[in-house]
Amino acid sequence: xxxxxxxxxGGTNLKAGIVNSYGEIIGEADIPTGAERPxxxxxxxxxxxxxxxxxxxxxxxxxxxxxxxxxPGMIDSKNGIVIRNYNLGWKDFExxxxxxxxxxxxxxxxxxxxxxxxxxxxxxxxxGADSAMIITLGTGVxxxxxxxxxxxxGCEWGHMVIVKDGKKCTCGRNGCFESxxxxxxxxNMTKEKISEFPNGILAETAKSEGKITxxxxxxxxxxxxxxxxxxxxxxxxxxxxxxxxxxxxxxxxVVSIGGGIAKQGEKLLSPLREKVxxxxxxxxxxxxxxxxxxxxxxxxxxxxxxxxxx
Amino acid sequence: xxxxxxxxxGGTNLKAGIVNSYGEIIGEADIPTGAERPxxxxxxxxxxxxxxxxxxxxxxxxxxxxxxxxxPGMIDSKNGIVIRNYNLGWKDFExxxxxxxxxxxxxxxxxxxxxxxxxxxxxxxxxGADSAMIITLGTGVxxxxxxxxxxxxGCEWGHMVIVKDGKKCTCGRNGCFESxxxxxxxxNMTKEKISEFPNGILAETAKSEGKITxxxxxxxxxxxxxxxxxxxxxxxxxxxxxxxxxxxxxxxxVVSIGGGIAKQGEKLLSPLREKVxxxxxxxxxxxxxxxxxxxxxxxxxxxxxxxxxx
Numbered sequence: 001x002x003x004x005x006x007x008x009x010g011g012t013n014l015k016a017g018i019v020n021s022y023g024e025i026i027g028e029a030d031i032p033t034g035a036e037r038p039x040x041x042x043x044x045x046x047x048x049x050x051x052x053x054x055x056x057x058x059x060x061x062x063x064x065x066x067x068x069x070x071x072p073g074m075i076d077s078k079n080g081i082v083i084r085n086y087n088l089g090w091k092d093f094e095x096x097x098x099x100x101x102x103x104x105x106x107x108x109x110x111x112x113x114x115x116x117x118x119x120x121x122x123x124x125x126x127x128g129a130d131s132a133m134i135i136t137l138g139t140g141v142x143x144x145x146x147x148x149x150x151x152x153x154g155c156e157w158g159h160m161v162i163v164k165d166g167k168k169c170t171c172g173r174n175g176c177f178e179s180x181x182x183x184x185x186x187x188n189m190t191k192e193k194i195s196e197f198p199n200g201i202l203a204e205t206a207k208s209e210g211k212i213t214x215x216x217x218x219x220x221x222x223x224x225x226x227x228x229x230x231x232x233x234x235x236x237x238x239x240x241x242x243x244x245x246x247x248x249x250x251x252x253x254v255v256s257i258g259g260g261i262a263k264q265g266e267k268l269l270s271p272l273r274e275k276v277x278x279x280x281x282x283x284x285x286x287x288x289x290x291x292x293x294x295x296x297x298x299x300x301x302x303x304x305x306x307x308x309x310x
Numbered sequence: 311x312x313x314x315x316x317x318x319x320g321g322t323n324l325k326a327g328i329v330n331s332y333g334e335i336i337g338e339a340d341i342p343t344g345a346e347r348p349x350x351x352x353x354x355x356x357x358x359x360x361x362x363x364x365x366x367x368x369x370x371x372x373x374x375x376x377x378x379x380x381x382p383g384m385i386d387s388k389n390g391i392v393i394r395n396y397n398l399g400w401k402d403f404e405x406x407x408x409x410x411x412x413x414x415x416x417x418x419x420x421x422x423x424x425x426x427x428x429x430x431x432x433x434x435x436x437x438g439a440d441s442a443m444i445i446t447l448g449t450g451v452x453x454x455x456x457x458x459x460x461x462x463x464g465c466e467w468g469h470m471v472i473v474k475d476g477k478k479c480t481c482g483r484n485g486c487f488e489s490x491x492x493x494x495x496x497x498n499m500t501k502e503k504i505s506e507f508p509n510g511i512l513a514e515t516a517k518s519e520g521k522i523t524x525x526x527x528x529x530x531x532x533x534x535x536x537x538x539x540x541x542x543x544x545x546x547x548x549x550x551x552x553x554x555x556x557x558x559x560x561x562x563x564v565v566s567i568g569g570g571i572a573k574q575g576e577k578l579l580s581p582l583r584e585k586v587x588x589x590x591x592x593x594x595x596x597x598x599x600x601x602x603x604x605x606x607x608x609x610x611x612x613x614x615x616x617x618x619x620x
Contacts, residue, residue, distance in 0.1 A: 160559060
């Protein structure tokens with residue numbers, strides 16, 4: 001059996017996993033990132049957490065063929081360089097080369113969303129799919145596209161305008177998919193609805209939960225609130241709009257939805273499928289629409305599996 | 311030298327070209343389609359026009375390795391079947407198999423826009439590009455995406471919504487890229503502007519030209535008409551919006567614009583590049599934006615070159 005190292009360079013934690021060629025994690029470890037420290041020092045902790053994962057896996061280091069790193073921020077995958085990672089304060093960091101030297105194996109660097117997408121295709125919600133689009137509805141809208149178990153690198157579908165001259169996006173454009181469909185977008189819409197109906201069930205739910213999250217509107221709808229139901233329907237219209245754009249363009253076999261909002265499961269997916277089906281271009285096959293299943297493990301598995309062909 | 315047959319199955323004409331492995335047409339022929347006839351009869355004329363092209367090329371038929379067919383409509387490329395071609399009245403036509411039998415060579419069937427995109431990458435405006443997006447601004451908005459000289463099959467980016475709940479599109483959605491950026495879309499906007507300003511230079515230009523085309527507004531702008539200039543600016547905003555979406559998502563090295571509107575050349579491209587540059591996501595490289603150069607030959611070359619790896 002051959003083994004691969006997968007690393008997820010998060011703003012809070014550094015995680016490492018040892019993954020076999022079936023895409024199963026057989027040992028892992030994590031450590032706080034300590035993002036305030038210089039990049040060279042954080043890298044030493046990446047080495048440390050990798051060694052710990054190797055130890056936990058019981059694998060002989062000689063059987064480890066390659067490693068994959070998943071990092072957020074601006075990445076030059078071809079050259080293994082993190083160009084900018086604002087959360088970690090990294091700049092022009094030739095991390096793949098340094099890691100390769102340390103463990104004497106080939107190392108690939110991938111965007112963390114791309115790595116997670118590959119993980120879902122290898123071992124998770126899109127297992128076995130010829131092509132899959134993974135959309136993460138979190139602080140932003142992340143996107144990863146995988147064809148024939150290979151990452152289509154660096155797509156930023158969250159910054160696809162679906163409402164020209166619409167809501168301001170952090171990227172400088174207006175009306176991006178992300179401005180409407182991220183958890184942040186939904187929270188903003190929930191706030192607007194609450195100001196409109198300050199005495200409704202939605203407002204009460206937000207109050208009793210202590211803060212407005214991406215869940216609030218779903219919880220209020222469960223209590224029968226009509227305004228919440230209308231808002232969810234509006235949200236789903238935006239989400240379906242963006243997804244149909246991607247389905248018309250890329251024809252993925254599977255669309256996997258991840259991030260906080262995906263925790264709503266069938267409450268989200270069931271009406272979403274109906275809306276998508278009604279709009280997909282004639283002749284294009286309706287993809288399976290599911291939720292991601294691997295959580296943080298997707299990033300470890302995907303990063304490791306991206307290193308298979310090095 | 312190895313040679314390939316490329317066929318373009320148009321609603322008006324059937325065209326065939328014999329293409330060498332450098333992507334050069336060395337003999338061609340065409341014949342009216344006679345679309346009102348049964349598909350089996352039209353196919354006999356495809357065989358005829360191919361034989362004529364072979365004769366014109368002077369190539370020995372034994373040196374022809376494979377053939378590619380470019381067809382509009384709904385295509386099952388994998389199985390070589392035209393599922394539906396409304397212009398020609400074709401239905402479930404196993405054309406690749408029949409053509410393969412006739413000439414005793416492997417045959418591939420591609421969407422005509424995809425074939426033309428590959429042609430532009432092999433021999434035209436996007437020659438040598440690792441990845442290229444070809445957008446055709448004609449009756450509709452056609453799209454073709456080519457990576458590493460391979461067609462990414464069947465993308466329908468013309469039916470990407472950029473204005474949610476916007477103008478009605480022929481596909482059933484509202485606010486598609488095509489509804490705004492096709493020649494048809496521009497003509498509709500020109501008509502609206504003329505009803506708004508029935509005595510302006512734009513209205514006069516339309517009158518003197520006998521009908522409103524995609525050119526009319528550009529001609530009026532040349533005469534100094536402010537309303538025409540405003541309309542062109544609006545049109546370019548929509549076009550830039552759609553293109554930036556695709557650039558953020560697919561990161562093509564080259565974007566080639568074809569179709570009637572592309573005849574405006576730098577008058578179109580120069581302001582378009584400025585608008586695109588202002589909106590592309592941080593860290594994504596600005597692609598070259600050019601016009602297609604091969605005309606109808608793109609479809610012949612691309613169809614033939616799609617057959618190279620059979």
